Amino acid sequence: MWKxxxxxxxxxxxxxxxxAGILILITLLMSSSIITVVGYRLVANKHAEAQSLMRVLxxxxxxxxxxxxxxRRESTLDTSNTFVRVATNSTDQxxxxxxxPRTKAFLNExxxxxxxxxxxxxxxxxxxxxxxxAHGRLSQGANKGSAVKYEIWLxxxxxxxxxxxxxxxIGLIVIFSFLIGLWFIARLARRLNQPLVDLTTATHKINNAxxxxxxxxxxxxxxxxxxxxxxxxxxRLLRSLNNxxxxxxxxxxxxxxxxxxxxxxxxxxINLIRRHGQEHRDIVPTSLDYIxxxxxxxxxxxxxxxxxxxxxxxxxxxTYFNLxxxxxxxxxxYQQQIPQQLVRDxxxxxxxxxxxxxxxxxxxxxxxxxxxxxxxESTITFEVANAGDCIQLKVLDQGIGISDQDKPHVFDRFxxxxxxxxQKIIGSGLGLAIAARLVDLxxxxxxxxxxxxxxxxxxxxxxxxxx
Numbered sequence: 001m002w003k004x005x006x007x008x009x010x011x012x013x014x015x016x017x018x019x020a021g022i023l024i025l026i027t028l029l030m031s032s033s034i035i036t037v038v039g040y041r042l043v044a045n046k047h048a049e050a051q052s053l054m055r056v057l058x059x060x061x062x063x064x065x066x067x068x069x070x071x072r073r074e075s076t077l078d079t080s081n082t083f084v085r086v087a088t089n090s091t092d093q094x095x096x097x098x099x100x101p102r103t104k105a106f107l108n109e110x111x112x113x114x115x116x117x118x119x120x121x122x123x124x125x126x127x128x129x130x131x132x133x134a135h136g137r138l139s140q141g142a143n144k145g146s147a148v149k150y151e152i153w154l155x156x157x158x159x160x161x162x163x164x165x166x167x168x169x170i171g172l173i174v175i176f177s178f179l180i181g182l183w184f185i186a187r188l189a190r191r192l193n194q195p196l197v198d199l200t201t202a203t204h205k206i207n208n209a210x211x212x213x214x215x216x217x218x219x220x221x222x223x224x225x226x227x228x229x230x231x232x233x234x235x236r237l238l239r240s241l242n243n244x245x246x247x248x249x250x251x252x253x254x255x256x257x258x259x260x261x262x263x264x265x266x267x268x269x270i271n272l273i274r275r276h277g278q279e280h281r282d283i284v285p286t287s288l289d290y291i292x293x294x295x296x297x298x299x300x301x302x303x304x305x306x307x308x309x310x311x312x313x314x315x316x317x318x319t320y321f322n323l324x325x326x327x328x329x330x331x332x333x334y335q336q337q338i339p340q341q342l343v344r345d346x347x348x349x350x351x352x353x354x355x356x357x358x359x360x361x362x363x364x365x366x367x368x369x370x371x372x373x374x375x376x377e378s379t380i381t382f383e384v385a386n387a388g389d390c391i392q393l394k395v396l397d398q399g400i401g402i403s404d405q406d407k408p409h410v411f412d413r414f415x416x417x418x419x420x421x422x423q424k425i426i427g428s429g430l431g432l433a434i435a436a437r438l439v440d441l442x443x444x445x446x447x448x449x450x451x452x453x454x455x456x457x458x459x460x461x462x463x464x465x466x467x
Contacts, residue, residue: 015189016182023181027174038166042159043120043130049077050132050154057084057150064088064138064146066098081155083107083129088138089147106153120156128156195221199231216242262294316355316441323350323359323391323462327382330363338371340397344382352391352462354442359462362446363393365435366458370397374455390444390461398455407448411436443467 053075060071066086072079084100085107099107106126121131134150202218209216217238220231269287277284331342352359370380378398385392402410413433439446444462451457 013189015193016186019185019189020178020182023178027178031170031174034170035167039163042163043156046130046154046156046159047119047132050130050152053077053079053082053152053154054132054134054150057086057152058134058136061086061138061148064096064148066100068100071100081157083153085151087149087151089149103153121153128160130154130156192224195219195224195227195231199227199234203234259298262298266291266294316358318353318355318442318466320351320353321356323352323393324384326356326360327363327384327393330360330367331382334364334367338367339376340371340374341379342367342382343379345384350384350391352464353466354444354462358438358442362435362438362460363395365431366395366460369431369458370395370399370456373397374399378455387461389464391464393460393462395458395460396451396455397457398451401450401454402448402456410448411446 056074057066057071060067060074066084068084071084079100082100083103083106085103086098088096088098106123119131121129123129130153132152132154136148136150138144138146138148198219198221206212206216206218217235218231220235221227269290273284273287277287327344331344335342367380374380374397380398381394381396383392383394383396385394411432413430436446439460442462444460446461447459449457449459
């Protein structure tokens with residue numbers, strides 16, 4: 001079904017059909033124009049020849065009789081297929097009719113004639129003739145002043161044969177040109193359409209593949225430019241969809257891994273209470289504390305997952321507010337809750353265009369991250385600086401730092417650097433992922449770099465004005 005449609009409704013077939021129709025129309029118009037012009041010129045030439053013969057005929061009159069010898073001698077044209085009839089009408093005599101040689105046989109009644117167009121006749125078994133009639137009066141002789149009717153039949157058979165040859169030649173040229181043009185446009189249309197066919201075939205194979213790695217891409221053709229651009233955009237879309245699917249798979253795998261560990265511990269302590277709770281009641285409080293702590297951890301993890309899920313389909317209301325005022329409020333609130341010293345620089349104008357509640361969540365997440373991975377006696381510094389159209393907020397800690405290989409992944413969901421995978425440091429690996437998503441919703445940027453000589457520096461860039 002797909003192959004049949006591909007052959008009959010492809011753009012190549014439609015282009016070929018359209019070109020064939022246009023070519024037929026053009027060739028018909030050209031052929032009819034050429035035939036009309038050539039036919040008109042041939043008939044016009046015969047008309048001029050007939051007029052010339054008529055003038056010579058009038059000059060060849062001797063009395064009321066034509067001098068046929070003189071007429072043939074003074075004519076510049078071949079008169080072998082030309083027939084003349086001269087009728088003289090006088091008042092006192094019957095009409096006198098003179099014929100050139102063979103004219104009587106030519107005008108025999110057994111031949112029928114049809115007038116095709118003005119002055120052109122077709123006579124059966126004799127062909128086409130140009131018939132011209134002229135009237136005059138005798139200028140000399142006994143019947144001077146008598147009315148004379150001159151009729152000449154000039155053969156058009158040579159013209160017809162020439163016209164037939166021209167028609168056949170034009171017909172052959174038209175057919176040959178049409179076939180060559182149709183073959184050429186069909187090849188061109190197929191060549192131009194081949195990249196689309198390849199693109200469709202590759203897409204069909206990907207859609208019907210049994211094992212998809214989500215790293216597939218479509219072929220990119222060099223020309224035509226439209227297909228080249230379309231292939232690039234399709235690959236961007238495919239890459240985005242593949243990345244989304246991979247992120248979802250990784251998300252499910254990481255969530256399963258993060259939930260499996262506390263669930264296993266909870267079930268282990270439940271089984272421990274069932275087996276030994278009656279004999280060793282001292283283990284019950286310890287197990288209950290563990291179950292309570294792990295269930296609280298799972299609750300926080302699920303809440304973070306739900307928050308991330310909602311962020312995939314949300315638009316924040318952005319307004320202008322003073323970042324320094326918000327930072328002062330956060331530092332005042334959290335300084336009593338953490339052992340590290342919180343320090344910030346002073347900058348007068350720090351108005352940003354963002355969502356204040358989400359920016360507060362971003363700063364809190366970065367502060368919580370710096371608190372978890374920094375020594376208790378260290379300092380956490382907040383720096384606010386102008387950066388062109390943006391305000392940059394830097395959160396610098398003096399903790400264990402982040403290796404270069406981990407920096408590209410610190411904002412991934414559930415990602416925690418190897419040196420930080422310790423049970424002593426509580427965390428789900430979602431805090432920085434949530435912060436990065438909130439920064440993106442505020443049309444900002446977040447990056448991480450080393451804090452020399454030790455620690456990490458997270459940089460959040462927020463717009464000063466509406467983007």
